[in-house]
Amino acid sequence: MKFIIDRFDGKKNYQQTYTVEKKDIEALTLLGTLLFIKQHLDLTLNFTASCRMAICGACGVRVNGHSYLGCDTKMTELFEEYKDADTFQISPLANYTVLSDLVVDWEPAIENLRKIKPGLVAKDKFSEKEGCVQNQEEYDRIVKQWDCILCGVCASECNKLTADRSDYMEPFVFTQAWRVANDSRTKDPMIHVKPAVTNGLWNCVHCQECANRCPKHISAADDIAGLRALALRKGLNSGVGPAHAKSFYTDLVEDSGRLNEIRLALRTEGMSTALRAGTAITLMRAGKMNPLEVFGGHEIEGHKDLVKMIEAAHAANKE
Numbered sequence: 001m002k003f004i005i006d007r008f009d010g011k012k013n014y015q016q017t018y019t020v021e022k023k024d025i026e027a028l029t030l031l032g033t034l035l036f037i038k039q040h041l042d043l044t045l046n047f048t049a050s051c052r053m054a055i056c057g058a059c060g061v062r063v064n065g066h067s068y069l070g071c072d073t074k075m076t077e078l079f080e081e082y083k084d085a086d087t088f089q090i091s092p093l094a095n096y097t098v099l100s101d102l103v104v105d106w107e108p109a110i111e112n113l114r115k116i117k118p119g120l121v122a123k124d125k126f127s128e129k130e131g132c133v134q135n136q137e138e139y140d141r142i143v144k145q146w147d148c149i150l151c152g153v154c155a156s157e158c159n160k161l162t163a164d165r166s167d168y169m170e171p172f173v174f175t176q177a178w179r180v181a182n183d184s185r186t187k188d189p190m191i192h193v194k195p196a197v198t199n200g201l202w203n204c205v206h207c208q209e210c211a212n213r214c215p216k217h218i219s220a221a222d223d224i225a226g227l228r229a230l231a232l233r234k235g236l237n238s239g240v241g242p243a244h245a246k247s248f249y250t251d252l253v254e255d256s257g258r259l260n261e262i263r264l265a266l267r268t269e270g271m272s273t274a275l276r277a278g279t280a281i282t283l284m285r286a287g288k289m290n291p292l293e294v295f296g297g298h299e300i301e302g303h304k305d306l307v308k309m310i311e312a313a314h315a316a317n318k319e
């Protein structure tokens with residue numbers, strides 16, 4: 001079998017191909033295969049790993065362009081996923097700066113994590129004697145997000161970070177913000193929600209890749225949606241993102257139930273910006289909107305049921 005590994009020596013990028021017998025690695029994990037190559041073929045190959053049991057989050061790499069936790073991925077799973085391919089390309093996580101071979105720089109991501117204050121700032125009312133007691137329901141609410149091991153797989157898969165890293169943070173940072181903001185012991189969720197908003201909360205592009213690839217099956221996309229709802233409930237509702245969300249709601253519930261892309265642009269960007277950008281004309285030309293329905297169309301089938309479902313979701317959320 002061939003493993004083509006993307007390497008970086010601090011100055012130049014290159015690829016190196018390693019040939020191994022399938023029988024030597026088929027019972028191993030992906031991390032085990034990297035260790036095999038390092039031990040038997042090339043001591044200079046650099047990658048990170050520590051616990052080897054899906055706890056420390058250090059061993060994320062990409063195989064054929066997709067991100068995996070190395071110690072939690074069996075080679076047999078990769079053989080199945082890639083239909084018994086005999087060549088694999090292994091690369092460092094995407095959307096991070098590469099330091100050496102498969103080793104990436106975590107410092108900017110950790111800096112982002114610090115922004116949302118991931119440590120609990122507890123309510124004053126907890127006495128020293130009782131500590132911060134949670135009941136089972138309160139604990140269950142956030143237990144999934146506690147599973148996040150900061151492996152960076154979600155960030156590596158994130159299409160928004162690939163397009164532009166300057167106004168967004170790693171999806172796991174939003175998951176950590178959701179966890180601590182929804183902890184029953186927290187003094188004020190806004191300690192965590194506000195920095196999430198000012199650091200790109202509304203810039204998620206809903207591609208769901210973070211949720212699809214998380215080795216712990218956490219959906220950062222859902223956590224981002226939860227943080228947005230919390231921000232809106234707490235009155236943080238200015239800007240394009242909240243206007244866009246409100247416009248969706250108006251189309252679905254108060255209007256015909258049909259998403260009207262032109263009105264969406266007008267309500268989100270404002271009349272003057274949308275017209276200046278030619279958004280309406282571009283959408284019509286692309287066949288995204290029927291010009292006859294710019295100011296409303298006939299109600300979609302089942303609209304009343306849709307409204308009932310949304311109202312029921314609202315009611316459940318308030319309970």
Ligand code: FES
Pocket residue numbers: 031049050051052053054055056057058059060069070071072
């Ligand atoms: S080595 Fe710790 S998570 Fe893989």
